[in-house]
Amino acid sequence: MIKAVLFDLDNTLLDRDESIIRFIESQYSRMKYIFIDISQYYYVNRFIELDKQGYEPKEKVYNVLTQELSLPVFARDLLYEDYMNHFHQYCVPFSHIIDTLSNLKQSGYQLGIITNGLTDFQSASIKALRIEGFFDLILISEKEKIKKPNAKIFQRALNRLQLSPEEAIFIGDHYENDVKAAENAGLRSIWKIRNQEVESQFPTFSDFTELIFIIEKLQ
Known part of the structure; x- marks a missing residue:
């Protein structure tokens, strides 16, 4: 029984799919000053690709994004800490x-x-x-x-x-x-x-x- x-x-x-989209869109909007000449559409979709349904470590995801998008050196840690501290606010x-x-x-x-x-x-x-x-x-x-x-x-x-x-x-x-x-x-x-x-x-x-x-x- x-x-x-x-x-x-x-x-x-x-x-998680819906939650991550909500969070990444918000992250882009809140930190738009970092993403010069980078569209929200590209940032969101590239994150989702690198994230691999959540199975890729986020330190690695943000490291790749920082390098690929030529973001400022401080961006990797800033974005990662934002994810760790605020993702739950977008959970559905x-x-x-x-x-x-x-x-x-x-x-x-x-x-x-x-x-x-x-x-x-x-x-x-x-x-x-x-x-x-x-x-x-x-x-x-x-x-x-x-x-x-x-x-x-x-x-x-x-x-x-x-x-x-x-x-x-x-x-x-x-x-x-x-x-x-x-x-x-x-x-x-x-x-x-x-x-x-x-x-x-x-x-x-x-x-x-x-x-x-x-x-x-x-x-």
Whole structure:
């Protein structure tokens, strides 16, 4: 019987694509004096290319941007610190998340987040989404000193919830780091996909209105 539903954060609960666009557009506008003869369109799109869906270290992203765009020497650190300090102000959740989490909680499930990333940065994003109160457990890789796809971080979550692997589901957007990794740790997996059809051995969804029905089918 499933007793817990665990989630990834970025691109699962947090609409990171929309959030990053909002932040980078704002960063350009707030620091326009740095970007002489560089359009907002180019800056935003080049950042997104270099960012690689969040998997490229931001120090490297801003280092490349500073060099490519011939920005002032101080720009790299200034832009990076701005990202670290202010990204959370532009965080937006996917649609229907609050209703979904509320329904899951009312149905008696324990809820958790397992996310890779820096502790303060990811904590600020979770708080910005106003979802922190729904969760019985939040594991962030920097604090735990383990990161997905290592099975130990899933096992640690289960130990803290006092559950066996078959009593939990993990939901994430990354096939290797989330879906396969959770399966390898003995949990069931649900794959959050973008708005496209994929062939998969795992249940998939793109809209949170579908999720509760999928979980009920797995009971």
